[in-house]
Amino acid sequence: MDYFTPFSSAGWHQWATERQYADYKFMEVARAADFLCRKVLEIKPGENVVLYCDTGSDMRVVNATAAAIHTLEAIPIIVRFNTQKDIDLPMPKAVRAAILASDVTIEYSACGYVHSPIWYEARQKGIAMVCYVGMNADMMVRTLDPELYYKIEEFKEAYSDALSKAKTGYRITSPAGTDITCKKMSPEEIAERNRRYGIVPGVKRRGGMLVGQGSIPATMKSVNGTIVFDGAIWPPAEIQKIKEPITLKVVNGTVTEISGGFESKILKNWFAHFNDPDAYNLLHISTGFNPGVKRPTGDIVEDERVFGCVEIGIGNSPKPCHTDGIMLDCSVWVDDTLIEDEGIYVEPTLRKLAVEMGMQLYVK
Numbered sequence: 373m374d375y376f377t378p379f380s381s382a383g384w385h386q387w388a389t390e391r392q393y394a395d396y397k398f399m400e401v402a403r404a405a406d407f408l409c410r411k412v413l414e415i416k417p418g419e420n421v422v423l424y425c426d427t428g429s430d431m432r433v434v435n436a437t438a439a440a441i442h443t444l445e446a447i448p449i450i451v452r453f454n455t456q457k458d459i460d461l462p463m464p465k466a467v468r469a470a471i472l473a474s475d476v477t478i479e480y481s482a483c484g485y486v487h488s489p490i491w492y493e494a495r496q497k498g499i500a501m502v503c504y505v506g507m508n509a510d511m512m513v514r515t516l517d518p519e520l521y522y523k524i525e526e527f528k529e530a531y532s533d534a535l536s537k538a539k540t541g542y543r544i545t546s547p548a549g550t551d552i553t554c555k556k557m558s559p560e561e562i563a564e565r566n567r568r569y570g571i572v573p574g575v576k577r578r579g580g581m582l583v584g585q586g587s588i589p590a591t592m593k594s595v596n597g598t599i600v601f602d603g604a605i606w607p608p609a610e611i612q613k614i615k616e617p618i619t620l621k622v623v624n625g626t627v628t629e630i631s632g633g634f635e636s637k638i639l640k641n642w643f644a645h646f647n648d649p650d651a652y653n654l655l656h657i658s659t660g661f662n663p664g665v666k667r668p669t670g671d672i673v674e675d676e677r678v679f680g681c682v683e684i685g686i687g688n689s690p691k692p693c694h695t696d697g698i699m700l701d702c703s704v705w706v707d708d709t710l711i712e713d714e715g716i717y718v719e720p721t722l723r724k725l726a727v728e729m730g731m732q733l734y735v736k
């Protein structure tokens with residue numbers, strides 16, 4: 373694939389269609405599920421794989437994955453329960469028991485649990501935990517493309533390499549008004565983060581997050597400036613896809629002020645209702661680069677992978693107070709070097725890989 377690939381090389385057919393009828397892209401869904409189970413998760417014969425889902429789940433995705441697991445002579449166990457009213461609430465005890473008895477667990481529920489104690493407990497036990505919260509058939513086809521998967525992983529490595537070159541830190545801006553600076557994590561902080569998430573450097577880990585997302589290794593306490601979310605935020609479910617930008621002032625890694633239109637008031641009240649100062653603490657800064665996601669849809673698992681976005685996760689407490697907000701078309705500096713310019717990749721390796729993924733409209 374070269375720079376002069378026709379305009380519609382990869383992308384237009386992958387856009388969200390919202391055609392959610394029963395057999396929509398059923399062959400492509402089956403292929404994505406097969407690729408997920410064989411190549412991404414490397415499921416082995418005899419393994420117990422729990423697919424937990426709720427009444428908000430897209431059962432086409434759950435059933436296709438279960439069929440793929442069965443074909444591999446592993447044991448799919450579908451656990452479905454009522455959709456809870458908020459994220460990270462305690463799970464029914466039978467669901468917890470199933471997860472803790474599994475080799476691999478895939479989250480397909482519409483309501484997420486990734487920051488709840490069960491996830492931490494399962495990871496510490498060495499269970500491969502996979503977060504595909506709210507995955508639907510259309511999203512699965514766009515984001516788990518066997519033809520792009522390894523190139524996206526290569527892009528992630530290259531992005532991580534570019535970020536690791538920082539001597540002091542990073543700056544992130546966006547056309548909507550984001551402007552934050554932060555310091556690079558120390559080796560000790562990186563080791564602690566890896567321990568928490570069960571990451572062993574150099575060892576391939578099964579499970580984790582959907583492909584097309586990386587992490588900016590920044591010390592959260594060093595983040596200062598203005599965040600403007602203009603893509604999406606979830607929770608609270610009352611907002612999801614953002615209509616009017618929401619501005620957050622951040623001082624030493626803590627949100628001190630929230631302003632904007634109606635949605636900013638909802639967000640402000642959502643933070644306040646926890647009555648917990650830790651709800652305002654930044655937890656992570658992530659980068660999005662899945663070529664199958666070119667605009668927010670309101671489903672966080674894909675919104676945080678919009679090509680060229682930066683995501684900020686806020687809320688670090690045992691309470692279910694974690695939220696993720698998306699800033700579109702970001703600029704990213706590594707020290708004084710610009711690697712991404714308003715969503716357009718300018719760093720040579722990223723530029724090359726983006727073109728190879730069919731994203732020639734997103735480079736300069």
Ligand SMILES: [Fe+2]
Nearest residue numbers: 685686695696
């Ligand atoms: Fe997050």
